[in-house]
Amino acid sequence: MDVTRKVPMGRPRGFDTDAALHRAMLLFWERGYEGASLTDLTTTMGITKTSMYAAFGNKDDLFRKALQRYTEGPAAYVACALAKDTAREVAEAFLAGSVQASTLLGCPAGCLGVQGSLAAGESGRVARDILAAWRDEGRAYLHTRFRQAADDGDLPPDTDPAVLARYVMTVANGIAVQAAGGATREDLQQVAEFAMKSWPT
Amino acid sequence: MDVTRKVPMGRPRGFDTDAALHRAMLLFWERGYEGASLTDLTTTMGITKTSMYAAFGNKDDLFRKALQRYTEGPAAYVACALAKDTAREVAEAFLAGSVQASTLLGCPAGCLGVQGSLAAGESGRVARDILAAWRDEGRAYLHTRFRQAADDGDLPPDTDPAVLARYVMTVANGIAVQAAGGATREDLQQVAEFAMKSWPT
DNA sequence: CGACTTCAGTACCGATCGGTGCCGAAGTTT
DNA sequence: AAACTTCGGCACCGATCGGTACTGAAGTCG
Numbered sequence: 001m002d003v004t005r006k007v008p009m010g011r012p013r014g015f016d017t018d019a020a021l022h023r024a025m026l027l028f029w030e031r032g033y034e035g036a037s038l039t040d041l042t043t044t045m046g047i048t049k050t051s052m053y054a055a056f057g058n059k060d061d062l063f064r065k066a067l068q069r070y071t072e073g074p075a076a077y078v079a080c081a082l083a084k085d086t087a088r089e090v091a092e093a094f095l096a097g098s099v100q101a102s103t104l105l106g107c108p109a110g111c112l113g114v115q116g117s118l119a120a121g122e123s124g125r126v127a128r129d130i131l132a133a134w135r136d137e138g139r140a141y142l143h144t145r146f147r148q149a150a151d152d153g154d155l156p157p158d159t160d161p162a163v164l165a166r167y168v169m170t171v172a173n174g175i176a177v178q179a180a181g182g183a184t185r186e187d188l189q190q191v192a193e194f195a196m197k198s199w200p201t
Numbered sequence: 202m203d204v205t206r207k208v209p210m211g212r213p214r215g216f217d218t219d220a221a222l223h224r225a226m227l228l229f230w231e232r233g234y235e236g237a238s239l240t241d242l243t244t245t246m247g248i249t250k251t252s253m254y255a256a257f258g259n260k261d262d263l264f265r266k267a268l269q270r271y272t273e274g275p276a277a278y279v280a281c282a283l284a285k286d287t288a289r290e291v292a293e294a295f296l297a298g299s300v301q302a303s304t305l306l307g308c309p310a311g312c313l314g315v316q317g318s319l320a321a322g323e324s325g326r327v328a329r330d331i332l333a334a335w336r337d338e339g340r341a342y343l344h345t346r347f348r349q350a351a352d353d354g355d356l357p358p359d360t361d362p363a364v365l366a367r368y369v370m371t372v373a374n375g376i377a378v379q380a381a382g383g384a385t386r387e388d389l390q391q392v393a394e395f396a397m398k399s400w401p402t
Numbered sequence: 403c404g405a406c407t408t409c410a411g412t413a414c415c416g417a418t419c420g421g422t423g424c425c426g427a428a429g430t431t432t
Numbered sequence: 433a434a435a436c437t438t439c440g441g442c443a444c445c446g447a448t449c450g451g452t453a454c455t456g457a458a459g460t461c462g
Contacts, residue, residue: 011457011459012460015410030320031321035320048409050410051410053450053452054409118311119236119311121233121235160391163395170372170389173374175371181333190361191368194365198396198398198399211438249442251421251442259420406460409458409459416449418450419447420447422444422445423444428439430437
């Protein structure tokens with residue numbers, strides 16, 4: 001018996017789940033978790049509520065999968081930045097990447113991880129906690145990366161990797177807020193560049 | 202005829218509008234515009250929907266007045282910071298104030314101007330635009346203040362007051378996001394302090 | 403072909419959304 | 433006291449919320 005049968009038997013799905021998930025991600029990004037209703041979502045996804053429920057399970061699950069897609073797509077700059085050689089390059093690439101991702105043409109301004117749900121009522125609390133964990137995960141990645149850099153002598157001994165990590169994450173979050181408010185890419189590039197002036201040498 | 206009659210004639214209001222508005226502000230702060238329903242609001246305000254409507258006009262109007270109260274209350278550090286003597290002191294006070302306001306005991310973590318509504322659906326678009334304008338107003342205040350500092354020779358001639366203003370605002374916004382995600386006051390004080398390392402001398 | 407499995411659309415669920423009309427009660431003015 | 437004005441609670445408005453049975457059609461297997 002083949003456990004992983006390619007064709008799951010029965011009528012195959014009539015729509016592209018990847019394309020539908022992409023559209024859902026864009027809508028969550030633009031309107032936030034609570035601001036994107038199931039009707040809005042399924043309309044832009046081009047499917048019915050029943051199909052969405054069968055394919056993705058839940059609004060929460062859909063949001064989770066949309067966030068995952070966001071992480072692998074527009075937010076791929078995070079992993080890319082962490083792979084840089086020096087701590088300074090990591091921070092520079094992280095901030096530059098967040099500027100780029102927050103001002104993409106054809107995508108909502110800002111960051112899904114920030115404006116997806118910062119504060120919410122009872123119904124959006126799950127999404128809010130998911131995003132808080134997502135952001136803190138990014139901060140933790142930076143922290144371990146900077147700690148490693150400190151161990152390698154890539155950072156002055158009197159610098160605190162934890163503070164550096166939170167500072168970079170804070171600036172990136174601020175960039176997302178600014179972008180959501182209409183700041184241009186040029187504006188934010190200047191901010192990101194200026195933010196690196198405080199980097200220890 | 203007295204145009205401003207103290208007692209508006211008829212039965213006087215049976216609840217403290219200031220206290221009610223304060224409670225509404227706290228709920229908007231905690232849950233955001235869309236996340237705070239009229240039922241939630243009126244319940245914590247201790248009044249009925251009819252009384253709220255008669256006293257404040259609208260959910261939008263209530264939000265506007267709550268934001269005004271927020272500006273004069275927890276966000277009063279903005280005006281306080283702008284009155285400092287030097288540009289550096291302005292920036293330091295602004296960031297320190299945003300850390301304090303974002304981690305007040307008995308108040309929601311973060312900043313109403315940020316998490317009140319960053320992204321929203323159709324119904325919350327008004328609040329979103331109000332907050333975006335509110336944040337940009339703060340940035341503009343910093344801009345004119347720093348421009349004046351540059352004219353006074355309080356800043357090196359090669360520094361751009363616009364970039365400084367947007368940088369300070371960006372860090373403050375990031376601090377609010379971090380606070381909403383659970384960062385402590387000590388964490389953010391270190392970040393604010395570190396952020397000032399890039400300040401021109 | 404025939405049995406089987408899933409898709410996707412309609413219609414609908416109870417709950418809640420922001421917002422109102424109504425009306426007796428309560429307080430202020432003349 | 434009489435006339436007047438507003439308060440504030442109840443019930444309710446149409447619309448929408450997230451989520452589900454139900455059903456007929458459509459595709460894949462033995």
